[in-house]
Amino acid sequence: MERICRNCGDSVTKNYCGNCGNNNEITRIDRKYALQECLNLINFDKGFLYTTKGLLLNPGTLIREYISENREKITKPITYLGLTSIIYTLIANYLKVENPYSEMSKKMYGKSSVNDIMIWIQDNYGYANLLMILPITLCTLVFFRKYKYNFYEIFIVISFVMGMGMLIFSIEPILNKLSADTFIFNEVIVVFFAFLYTGWAIGNFYGNKLKNYLKGFLAYVLGLIIFEVVVITSALIYDVIII
Structure with a gap:
């Protein structure tokens, strides 16, 4: 009819x-x-799981597929990063464990804006993660400048990789809840694997070569350092102006 x-x-x-x-x-x-x-809305039943599996097993292939071939079955990079950041935040807040870095930060920075912002980053890493994309993207662009990808395409790469990284960081609150006495050890293990994955994933996107993995790792670490320097400098300037 x-x-x-x-x-x-x-x-x-x-x-x-x-x-x-x-x-x-x-x-x-x-x-x-x-x-x-x-x-x-979030394409969770197919796209999110498909994207997570691809990023875990073969990130380079999945991201190249999104950039150059098919964007229908893969969750959009910003959406993916936002969802994984929310997942991390929900797990971290639900399994809240006392953070010893609060006291360490107070001893190091005293009563200052630097202390306040560093504690905020520790307590809200899911949101802070969104702010770290730009410096890491710029560092990756510099380290891999000989390749054909532009800033926006590399931004997509970093968004996907950091999104998967947030799922790895989500393991830490679970470990801390199971064993709060090994807080430092838990963080070292999770951070190690998160950094290892990030360097491997960025390098995998550019090709399976050792130098690409090393450059990917360095780009990520340097981007984080730049982010922290900018944050601390901004906080110090703020304190000087207020005082």
């Missing part, structure tokens, strides 16, 4: 319009519908 598409007015013989792709079967809005809409 031929019908008229509610969206574009073209004739429709099946559930989906052949002209605009609109679904002409309107279902009732209920709990099932609301849940499915949320999953569709």
